[in-house]
Amino acid sequence: MSTIVRPAPSDRDPSAELRGPVVERDTWFYLNIALSLVAALVVAGLLYSLVNPGPLYRFWFRTFHHDLPFDIPYFRHFFTLPQVWSGVRLTFILAILAQTTGIVLGLLAALMRTSRIAVFRAVSTLYIWVFRGTPVLLQIIIVSDGISILLLSMDPDLSGAGWVSHLAILIGSNAFAAGYLALSLNEGAYMSEIVRAGIVSIDRGQMEAAKALGMTYPLAMRRIVLPQALKVIIPPTGNEFISMLKTTSLVSVAGLQELTLVSEQTFAHSFKVLEVLVAAGVFYLAMTTVLTVVQAQIERRLGERRADVRRNPFENLRRLFLGSADLRHAAPAALPPKEAR
Amino acid sequence: MPMVEARGVQKYFHHLHVLRGVDLDVERGEVVVILGASGSGKTTFLRCLNHLEKIDGGRITVNGHLMGYLERDGHLVEQKERLVARQRAEIGMVFQRFNLFPHMTALENVIEAPIRVKGRDRRSALARGRELLAKVGLAEKADVYPHQLSGGQQQRVAIARALAMDPALMLFDEPTSALDPELVGEVLKAMRQLAEEGMTMIVVTHEVGFAREVAHRAVLMDAGCILEEGPPAEFFTRPQHPRTKQFLSSIL
Ligand SMILES: Nc1ncnc2c1ncn2[C@@H]1O[C@H](COP(=O)(O)OP(=O)(O)O)[C@@H](O)[C@H]1O
Numbered sequence: 001m002s003t004i005v006r007p008a009p010s011d012r013d014p015s016a017e018l019r020g021p022v023v024e025r026d027t028w029f030y031l032n033i034a035l036s037l038v039a040a041l042v043v044a045g046l047l048y049s050l051v052n053p054g055p056l057y058r059f060w061f062r063t064f065h066h067d068l069p070f071d072i073p074y075f076r077h078f079f080t081l082p083q084v085w086s087g088v089r090l091t092f093i094l095a096i097l098a099q100t101t102g103i104v105l106g107l108l109a110a111l112m113r114t115s116r117i118a119v120f121r122a123v124s125t126l127y128i129w130v131f132r133g134t135p136v137l138l139q140i141i142i143v144s145d146g147i148s149i150l151l152l153s154m155d156p157d158l159s160g161a162g163w164v165s166h167l168a169i170l171i172g173s174n175a176f177a178a179g180y181l182a183l184s185l186n187e188g189a190y191m192s193e194i195v196r197a198g199i200v201s202i203d204r205g206q207m208e209a210a211k212a213l214g215m216t217y218p219l220a221m222r223r224i225v226l227p228q229a230l231k232v233i234i235p236p237t238g239n240e241f242i243s244m245l246k247t248t249s250l251v252s253v254a255g256l257q258e259l260t261l262v263s264e265q266t267f268a269h270s271f272k273v274l275e276v277l278v279a280a281g282v283f284y285l286a287m288t289t290v291l292t293v294v295q296a297q298i299e300r301r302l303g304e305r306r307a308d309v310r311r312n313p314f315e316n317l318r319r320l321f322l323g324s325a326d327l328r329h330a331a332p333a334a335l336p337p338k339e340a341r
Numbered sequence: 342m343p344m345v346e347a348r349g350v351q352k353y354f355h356h357l358h359v360l361r362g363v364d365l366d367v368e369r370g371e372v373v374v375i376l377g378a379s380g381s382g383k384t385t386f387l388r389c390l391n392h393l394e395k396i397d398g399g400r401i402t403v404n405g406h407l408m409g410y411l412e413r414d415g416h417l418v419e420q421k422e423r424l425v426a427r428q429r430a431e432i433g434m435v436f437q438r439f440n441l442f443p444h445m446t447a448l449e450n451v452i453e454a455p456i457r458v459k460g461r462d463r464r465s466a467l468a469r470g471r472e473l474l475a476k477v478g479l480a481e482k483a484d485v486y487p488h489q490l491s492g493g494q495q496q497r498v499a500i501a502r503a504l505a506m507d508p509a510l511m512l513f514d515e516p517t518s519a520l521d522p523e524l525v526g527e528v529l530k531a532m533r534q535l536a537e538e539g540m541t542m543i544v545v546t547h548e549v550g551f552a553r554e555v556a557h558r559a560v561l562m563d564a565g566c567i568l569e570e571g572p573p574a575e576f577f578t579r580p581q582h583p584r585t586k587q588f589l590s591s592i593l
């Protein structure tokens with residue numbers, strides 16, 4: 001049998017061409033529009049009642065013959081209190097400092113875990129074991145109270161006027177320093193695992209190629225492996241940062257005047273528990289939202305070298321808040337060249 | 342003095358005896374092709390040559406220097422990492438799976454080691470890098486990332502990257518076996534050109550055409566030993582050992 005030469009596409013009958021699929025406005029399309037309208041109305045109504053409590057208040061009073069359980073004017077008043085804003089500032093600063101230090105500690109611990117010096121490996125393993133295995137609340141209390149108790153009992157100058165006692169009092173009375181220390185140490189243990197996972201995710205061939213070019217291990221790590229591992233490390237680090245922002249509230253037990261403690265003190269006076277805590281929640285939500293947006297932007301930058309990433313900023317925000325149903329369809333994966341054996 | 346002198350090289354992976362006394366001399370400017378069945382130790386031997394793998398016996402000298410070790414009272418003592426790195430800088434290696442740095446453009450891949458390892462200034466490294474990319478036919482791909490290149494193009498960048506260190510010796514580990522068939526030719530062409538310029542090359546490959554036309558010597562590795570060697574014309578037409586005959590008939 002001989003082969004057959006097929007006609008080129010232009011020679012074919014154009015009316016016989018297969019048309020591409022058409023996107024139809026199906027049930028899901030109309031359902032989405034209807035539900036979105038309802039949701040927008042509800043949100044607008046809630047926002048309006050916050051600005052102008054009148055209609056909601058009258059509705060509630062007529063229906064239940066009670067005052068509104070939520071004192072909207074007080075809720076709004078909370079946002080004007082100076083101690084609240086200074087609490088917010090402390091929370092934010094503490095989170096940023098502790099997270100940054102945690103990242104550095106995590107990187108150190110991860111690199112120490114593969115050190116040629118056995119003591120370094122042991123120290124790193126022990127550190128991660130202890131700080132991941134105990135509650136962070138416990139660590140905060142131990143650092144803020146325990147260390148100063150320990151130092152006080154070690155002071156050779158029994159009058160309590162020696163420098164050791166001074167240091168003990170300084171640590172014991174500085175809730176910010178204690179919280180910063182405890183949160184950083186705790187975070188470092190988690191970050192080291194994230195960094196390690198990032199490093200081991202990089203193909204071993206990268207280190208080999210770098211070494212074959214005459215690079216030493218530290219140089220290859222710094223220039224070749226870590227920059228690639230960053231793509232794997234950054235997304236969970238963003239989550240850690242968001243988590244850290246909320247964990248700072250635990251430092252209230254050490255007496256730090258951060259947002260949660262300030263809130264507790266405020267409702268202790270006014271008894272407006274719900275109003276104050278919801279307002280504090282709004283503050284936390286605002287701060288974590290800022291971090292979420294920053295995280296999404298950084299991840300977009302990291303992915304930008306890949307051609308398949310969308311660059312449209314509106315599309316990015318839409319995805320951030322509404323997500324996407326694209327995951328329902330399998331994405332064609334770009335496979336690396338397969339190894340022929 | 343030969344470029345490479347390997348004497349009785351032994352290598353174990355735990356209890357697996359992978360290299361069982363490999364002897365190979367490679368002269369300056371010589372192109373040696375290593376053939377052999379999968380698992381016969383070809384990759385391991387190449388990796389021993391630039392000390393990516395430690396050896397358990399024998400001696401390897403490259404360019405007159407003991408590779409990766411110092412000899413003290415007849416024993417090998419591991420050389421300092423910095424000095425091993427300096428030795429490796431003299432030996433280019435091309436991998437089966439390219440191993441380009443994906444976070445760098447083609448040109449950045451090529452200039453990274455000359456700048457960081459050899460301390461070359463950026464401007465001259467860039468000029469040389471462009472020159473080398475042009476040499477492998479990729480002048481216009483300098484600012485493209487590896488994932489935007491075909492396999493054949495990636496492997497040619499990898500060759501340029503190795504050449505940028507001005508190596509005295511080039512090692513190729515099955516440089517075309519991860520490629521689609523139609524991309525093999527462009528890589529072999531770059532390698533052939535390199536051989537014609539007098540580069541000393543050790544090439545693990547099953548590309549018989551390349552071996553016949555470019556190599557000065559073909560070597561068969563079998564179960565961790567070199568079983569037979571000779572000029573390609575003889576090696577491929579009149580092999581002596583039955584295992585060589587068997588192997589050649591399996592790949593031809
Ligand atoms: N890192 C390693 N650990 C244990 N065994 C290995 C390792 N690398 C290679 N081997 C084994 O050594 C033998 C030789 O491998 P290799 O040198 O890759 O062969 P070739 O390249 O000729 O196919 C194989 O049996 C392989 O499984």
Ligand SMILES: [Mg+2]
Nearest residue numbers: 383384385515
């Ligand atoms: Mg191999």
